[in-house]
Amino acid sequence: MEDYEKLLDSALKDMPASSVNVTRTEIPKATGRVEGNKTIITNFNQLVKFFNRDPQHFLKFLLRELASPGKLEENRLIIGRKLNPNFINQKVAEYAEIYVLCPECKKPDTKLIEENGKLYLKCTACGARNIVKEKV
Numbered sequence: 001m002e003d004y005e006k007l008l009d010s011a012l013k014d015m016p017a018s019s020v021n022v023t024r025t026e027i028p029k030a031t032g033r034v035e036g037n038k039t040i041i042t043n044f045n046q047l048v049k050f051f052n053r054d055p056q057h058f059l060k061f062l063l064r065e066l067a068s069p070g071k072l073e074e075n076r077l078i079i080g081r082k083l084n085p086n087f088i089n090q091k092v093a094e095y096a097e098i099y100v101l102c103p104e105c106k107k108p109d110t111k112l113i114e115e116n117g118k119l120y121l122k123c124t125a126c127g128a129r130n131i132v133k134e135k136v
């Protein structure tokens with residue numbers, strides 16, 4: 001373990017300072033399929049787990065943005081409309097941008113905090129605190 005930490009330490013030192021904080025986090029993609037006139041997202045829980053957010057919060061945002069009815073069935077989100085997967089993933093990425101990724105370091109290690117009626121995104125990785133402009 002100690003050797004690994006040393007290795008990590010020297011790896012970080014070798015990196016040019018400017019590149020350390022700009023690594024972009026890969027947002028997981030929604031996977032699913034169209035069945036009849038429904039769209040089924042099969043990895044809803046995995047997305048929620050990655051975002052580390054309240055499933056209802058994410059659900060509400062997604063359905064509003066997709067302008068579609070929908071409901072959760074275990075790990076699956078059933079959307080009552082045929083949707084283009086690119087459109088869904090665009091909305092998933094938007095949610096991450098607004099409510100999950102730190103605007104400073106782009107890491108998803110963040111928490112939503114409510115203070116004086118305002119919503120903040122607090123980053124546990126770099127300590128940045130930014131106001132969230134949109135609200136579900």
Ligand SMILES: [Zn+2]
Nearest residue numbers: 102105123126
């Ligand atoms: Zn940060």
